[in-house]
Amino acid sequence: MTSTSGPAFPLTTAGWIPVVDRAAGRVREVGLLEALTRAHELQLAVQPGQETAVLLRWLVTVYDAAAGPDDTNAWDQAWRADDLDPHGRVADYLRRWEHRFDLYHPDAPFAQCGHLNQFPRPPAVLDPAYLAGAGAALFHPALRDPAGPPLPPAEATRNLLILLGYDVAGIKGAPGGGKTYGAQLGPLATSTRLHVLGRTLAETVLLNLPPQPRAEGDTPVWERDCPDPAVQIRRPAGRLDYWTWPARRIRLHPDAHSRVQALAWHDGDRVADGLYATAELDTLAVWRRTARGTLTPAQPLDDWTEHPLPWTLTRPLRPDTTWTHGALTHTLHAAQRGTLPPDYPLRVEVSQTLTGPHGSTIQGIIGGTVDLGPAHLHTTHTTARALAYCDQKATSLLGYTRAKIKTMPFGGDQGNPAEKRVALEPHAADRAWARLLAELAELADPTDLDQLTAALAPFAEQLAELIEGSLDALPWASAHWTRRLDLDTRVWVNNVINNIPTTLGPPTSPTETKPVMGPEGRRRGRDACAGRGLRSSP
Template identity: 40%
Template sequence: MGGAPEHVHCHGSARRLILHQRAAGRPRRVARGLLRLLGDRVSFPLTTGAWIPVYDHDSRTFREVGLNEALLAAHRLEFTGRGQEGAVLLRVLLAAFDAAAGPVTYEEWVAAWQAETLDAARITAYLEQWEHRLDLLHPQHPAFQCGALTDFPRDARVLHPSYLGGAGGRMLSEAFRAEEGRFPAWEPGQAARALLVLIGYDVAGIKRAAPGDRTARAGKVYGSHTGAVAQVSHVNIVGRTVKDTILLNLPPQPRRRGDAPVWERTAPAAPMAVRQPVGRLDVLTWPGRRIRLRTDSEGRVDRVARHDGDRMPDPWRQLAEFDPLSLWREGREGGLVPAAITDSHGVLVPWAAARSVLDPDGEEGGTPGYSGVGRHLARILDEGWMADYGPVRVEASATLHTTPHKSVISDVSAELVALGTGGFLTARADRSDLAAAARTADVYLARLRAIVKEVAPAHHPRMADRIDFMPLHGRWEKAAGVLASDPVQGRRLWRADLGAHARQVLEMLPLRLDERARAEVLAEEALPIAEFTGNVTPSHDRLRHLVSPPRRPRTKAPRTGRPTLRALTAYGETKSLAQWAKDPRCQVSYPTLRARAAAMENGQDAESILTTPASRSRRPALPEPAAVIPAPRAALCKGCGMPVTGAISRCEECRAKRVTADWLYRKEIAEVIFSPAKRAELLRRLAGGEALADACIELDLTPHRAHGFAAYDDDWRGQLDDALTVGRDPDLDHGTERAYRYGGCRCPECRTAHDAVSATSR
């Protein structure tokens, strides 16, 4: 931000006059004043202005282009947008091309894929037709904005992505330290990208009511939704050029009646509206906020109006239907729910992103789901249209919110995940192997958690939820690359990585010798995986939730990469186990059906395993003891000779000897329960304004644990007090018992006041 505008356009004689005045050394305000007198205006057409980041393969430079050049020269440009900006810019590129010359059938898609360039004639005609509606600074209908807004109560800081992170996010940016009205203005190209990010990722909660909004209460609107992009996880295929990226992420389909991008629609009124999306173009450019930008005398954006916009009545169902970049899975009660590709710590898991694209239907033993991009890629690969293509990568992203009502964004996790070359992925068996390897990682993690939960000490039952799986993330790409060239070696390498990680986890856990020995025995029996499979059905009593059942003897051709027991023939029909589990004739769940199919002997009736209800047999009764065994004699303490009433001696001499060892043991356990990542997340939540009790519930902690960690870290008390002070409610009267008791504030001043009141009442 700052400096003279590079791509702000003026019109007619006014522009020539401005250039003459600047050449004469006159102040810019004089030129701008002449501009107003002549009735001319400042504009920034998104069709020709520089605002989309690309890499030019001809000039070998990174630069910014407009929509015209991005689409007409798509065969020699590479899209370099990543993260939040990349997600929203790609949606605009997809919508613009789809509206101008999008393929309707796969025959048209193949023709576009094999052509050297995109359809230049149709694209040029379309962008010329709608160029006036793609002007960022148009006085009546500015692009992606609401022209009916004329009051600009906020300065330019609202456009900064850190603004969506609450107080904690703003602490990371020095620009937010500026006073209201002194935030640096945005150049038009930067403002265009920031505007799309704000529309796609804006948080939920209370918004300032737009003029004329009948739903307003005391000047505010309640219950606004998060931006359409921030509601679910997304994946998109990263092509070598803009042309490849657009076609790989745009499944061909006819345009629905009434479906249109936002620039083709009538300018929306200022008040919030609830309406159903019409189709893909509508969802890709969904106007979830009413925003208007105001420029200063230099043509830079310095003020913003922001209000709630269009709301979907059932956003999950409509996004799953129309958004090809979103990820979904089957819910427990039917229907589709957003699929998670992050772990319990909010870190994006690369093999989960790969599996969502390679196995969207859950055929490798996972939960059936839906991915429009995944199914589109499968069709392309099955037809062999990418047999000569180089490396294929996907960019996955997920939005993490600090609070359950999604009023603050804590992070937008994004990562590039390599899948392999187009030639490797063309073979369905090789794709299945890679998807099965990804599913194997999930099986391994579930078993490792079960082992740790089995041997965890009684005083720490949640130790399994705090295992660090980050070391495996970097090893996945290497294993996937080896698997693409040598499947046998790739499997061996991936299993070795999983085993090494298991040993590392078990060695770092604060376990006693007997607990560690038991964990090693369970790991030897449960963790080895002979083949890539998603089957985790129990087979015997000792490790019922850890070990897969015995496999059916192989009677057919050797395995070619796809898992066995995929299909079942019954009632004259052959369907997958997942499909049979949904069939009304099936009386058992999918795990039970898979277990029965795995153990089914030759000649067994397939209909019987479908229709026989599941039953749980009674546990055998324990035999009565033959005789009463006398209690053993009480043990004596080796240090003082006194009888030991519990596990250890309680005499003062022995307790004094154990002080240091006990403190170190408790510190080790505390650091496992309250890991550095948990501590950082707690500080971030508290600085963002979340109450200590709520933050501890979300992180599976207690306030006592949060305060008590100061016994093991001298700096922790100061860090915790600083975060509580930054995020406290400014409307409360701090330093009073009322703020502590009724306001829920736990800042140092309120705690001191509460302690004083408690001391006087005792």
């Protein structure tokens, strides 16, 4: 099938971005212009995971290219403005580049390769489920039809951007015939994604956009010449280039009703030096710095439950950890400057892509939404240290228990080791975390050790109970070993409570008296321990 032209579908004004319109009181699809100029009245209305990661990435990029703040002063002014486009820069920019935002432009279609004119693939391959491999058709009837019905342009646009961000690695068909080998995994599938959630779309865009000037030569894909069909290996010129990276050469072929009836799909640009060359540019991914100083994707999701461990996501907010996330750190700095109010609710959405061998299939997108409490918990020294203490202790308890299980005379099987099944029930862990945040947020005096103990002791107690419940559920665990582990867990609770003064109290010199808990702190500690059959330290 050959074509060189097609109907127009202008992404600037045609509806394709699902939003909750507070003014209209309903869910609508809007174009880029309305999404950004009315972002203070809108919120994205898509499922967490792929669609959120993709749409937010492109919205942030368009705003950054048009009117992105280049320093903190400009960002603070943008935050305090009534909307994202108080001076009309976004509208002017989209009018200037409107021709490059046409999904079916005859020469330079949006985010595609206009040089392709053979369309051998059916529209069904645009379905994100197609990336799961041959077995996906068992669960997605739409994939069973080799051709499939034509796709409406709005759905095709969203699926196109998902394909550019998440396409699998491996062998791809070459333009004109033949094959190419070694295609890289899509840029959004290579790392753990994390987005800071604002109260409106405008706030979400700004919170996920650390201010910086545009780097020399850095342009988004629509400001560049339409790429050649051949594979290119290069380094990104900057974050605008990388955030709109043309990882594949795709071209959609519409029918007379603007529906996609076929497409071309080939390998595209590859990042020289791979993942490590992009870590500094990708401020919407969670990274962990290794002992060698390189950045690698962080893992805030539990292996067994595939659910976020909420306390781990406070790590990018602390300078003493190896975890980093550009947008979350930028949000913390805005709170420290006073631009964000102390009670501003910090919420994040995290997602991680599970891939098959060699990245050849996508087996799932896991994640969830995590509350991190009001901003002042992370800007106040004592409560920030308390959250760090909880993260440290919760991580050590889970790791210690799993390590113990691994050495014991039962272990499940190779594909399902027992230590992995020692996990925290996700909803109960979330409730314990929410209670901790609420109690810390309501402290009359965050420096008072009695009040800190009263807030932290129930959290330790609840985590220990969850670990014990997980141990009880192991079908192959003997009563002797589970009793032994239960005793260790109870000792852990006692140690957490009694170490609060030395860990969270003011620093002491060898000649000073160490801080001690007052009567209320000791009473709460004794109550927590008594519930577990323990004696607290005298």
